[in-house]
Amino acid sequence: MRSLRQMSIWDVLGIGLILAVAVFSLILLVAPSIIVVIISFDTRAYVSFPPEGFTLRWYAEVFKQDKLVEAMLNSLQVGVTVTILCIALGVPTALACVRGRFRGKTALSVFVIVPHMVPGIVLGVAVLFAGALIGVSPSIWLQSISITVFILAVMVRTVQSRLMRLDPALEEAAANLRATAFQSLRTVTFPLLMPAILAGAVFTFVEGFDNLSVAIFTHGFRDRPLPVELLSLVQFTSSPLVAAVSGVQIVLAIVALVLVSISIGLDNVNE
Structure with missing residues (x-):
């Protein structure tokens, strides 16, 4: 790598500009979340910054609100259901797209990505109208299925990325040792794919738990996420209760990332 003295003024300016944009983008992403968390500890009964004091009152209030607790349980059910569906559909799809030798493999890969490229609001409205045509009312199950369609590409791409880096010689060696295709898949491929599957499961769970753009059109009246x-x-309301709920969601997302980092390491996802 060249030292700063060996770089031209344009190289230095380019690196400086990239670093400035990166820092500015990081501030835009992180600062609002930090402000929300700080507000959630304010002693006042309305949202204001900076806070006047420190209290855990609003976090206690969150779990005293029956509607909020019920909504959390609904979102938890949706997140778990979406995760299970994404694993059940996404892993075989990734295997077919990478290891398959059939016509239309590329079309299948593109077909999986398309719903994720469509705005969630558009997909939510489309699912709502399609459900009305066939007599399916908005419910927690329709919400789970629609979110699964929306974010399935996350699981597929995460597993694909890992699978494309696996040496096919490992599976060939298992075949040479007279292992069946299923035995090779179970004892060789799946253990090596597990970091990507777990990472994809965490990402899909968080998205299923927090999704608004699709859920707002497909949730049932009694199944509000x-x-x-x-x-x-x-x-x-403008009380810090809103900030406390947001704080709980932020903590859940951080805990999910920490669990992935501790269990498999973020560096191992795409290796």
Whole structure:
């Protein structure tokens, strides 16, 4: 790598510009979350910054609200259901797209990505209208299925990335040792894919738990998920309770990333 003295003024300016944009983008992403968490500890009964004091009152209040607790449980059910569906559909799809030798393999890969490229609002409205045509009412199951379609590409691409880096010679060696295709898949391929599967499961769970753009059109009247309940709460109150709910969601996302980092390491996902 060249030293700064060996670089031209344009190289130095380019590196400086990239670093400035990166730092600015990081601040835009992190600062709002930090402010929300700080506000959630304010002693005042309305949202204001900076806070006047420190209290855990609003976090205790979150778990005293029956609607919020029920919404959390609904979102938890959706997140778990979406994760299971993404694993069940995404892993075989990734295997077929990478190891398959059939016509239309590229079309299958593109078909999986397309729903993720469509805005969630558009997909939510489309699922709502399609369900109405066939007599399926909005419910927690319709919400789970629609979110699965929306984010399935996350699981597929995560597993694909890992699978493309695996040496096919490992599976060939298992075949030479008279292992069946299923035995090779179970004892060789799946253990090596496990870091990517776990990482994809965490990402899909967080997205299923926090999704608003699709869920707002597909949830049932009695199955309100937490993001929709939070949106309704924002419209009728300005107390730090809203910030406390957001703080809980931020903590859940951080815990999920920490668990992935501790269990498999983020560097191992795509290796």
